[in-house]
Amino acid sequence: MGGCHSYPSASEADDTTLRPSDISNNKLGINNNNLDERPYLQPQYVCQKIPTTDMHALTALPPGVDQSEWLASNTVAFFKHINLFSSALSEFCTPSTCPTACGPGNTVYTWTDEQGRKLKCSAPLYSDYAMSYIQDLLTDEEVFPTKAGSAFPNGFIFLVQKVFLLLFRTLAHIYWSHYQETLVLGLQPHLNTLFTHLTVFSLQHGLLDPEDTQPMQDLISALGQGQNIGNS
Numbered sequence: 001m002g003g004c005h006s007y008p009s010a011s012e013a014d015d016t017t018l019r020p021s022d023i024s025n026n027k028l029g030i031n032n033n034n035l036d037e038r039p040y041l042q043p044q045y046v047c048q049k050i051p052t053t054d055m056h057a058l059t060a061l062p063p064g065v066d067q068s069e070w071l072a073s074n075t076v077a078f079f080k081h082i083n084l085f086s087s088a089l090s091e092f093c094t095p096s097t098c099p100t101a102c103g104p105g106n107t108v109y110t111w112t113d114e115q116g117r118k119l120k121c122s123a124p125l126y127s128d129y130a131m132s133y134i135q136d137l138l139t140d141e142e143v144f145p146t147k148a149g150s151a152f153p154n155g156f157i158f159l160v161q162k163v164f165l166l167l168f169r170t171l172a173h174i175y176w177s178h179y180q181e182t183l184v185l186g187l188q189p190h191l192n193t194l195f196t197h198l199t200v201f202s203l204q205h206g207l208l209d210p211e212d213t214q215p216m217q218d219l220i221s222a223l224g225q226g227q228n229i230g231n232s
């Protein structure tokens, strides 16, 4: 069964691994919208994940743990990881390479400001808005209390859902527009693992609507996740 490597070492790449010199201007393109193919669905990449434990067991609410605390601690952890990945690829995501915040197919994400106005903006600007919004929320003691015994606010789940939607879109944009750069960096096993973890956690705790995950459903299925969750 060739082609499917076990990591830890992301340097165990085969001959198909891209090198930095392979990132030519024509490959970067504008949003890669002209590319119909989805390289992240190719079997040799889909199977590259960090060996891990049972994701469903990992994401389920552990016995004796408060559900809001579990959601809050995972929200913080996912934000830190995804922000880090986004930063690692930020030099490739500019207003000229990504004039719109796009995802697979014709998906274009618009930012809704505090006045409810929808703003079409570049992907890096959307990412700035999203990460700043999440950062502000996570550091708001009224929303994510850190003191023992503090109560979570009413509607906490809706804020968590919004954070997960923004994090999901961030990964969708990376897969859609920056997968070649992800391959060059050797980041794809980590990306697949993080995406799987986020998706399984979201499904298990009802954080994302099927309508929002639909543009990435082909990858979710290819990664073999999302089964049996709806029945559990």
Ligand SMILES: [Zn+2]
Binding pocket: 092, 093, 094, 097, 098, 123, 124, 173, 177, 178
């Ligand atoms: Zn971009």
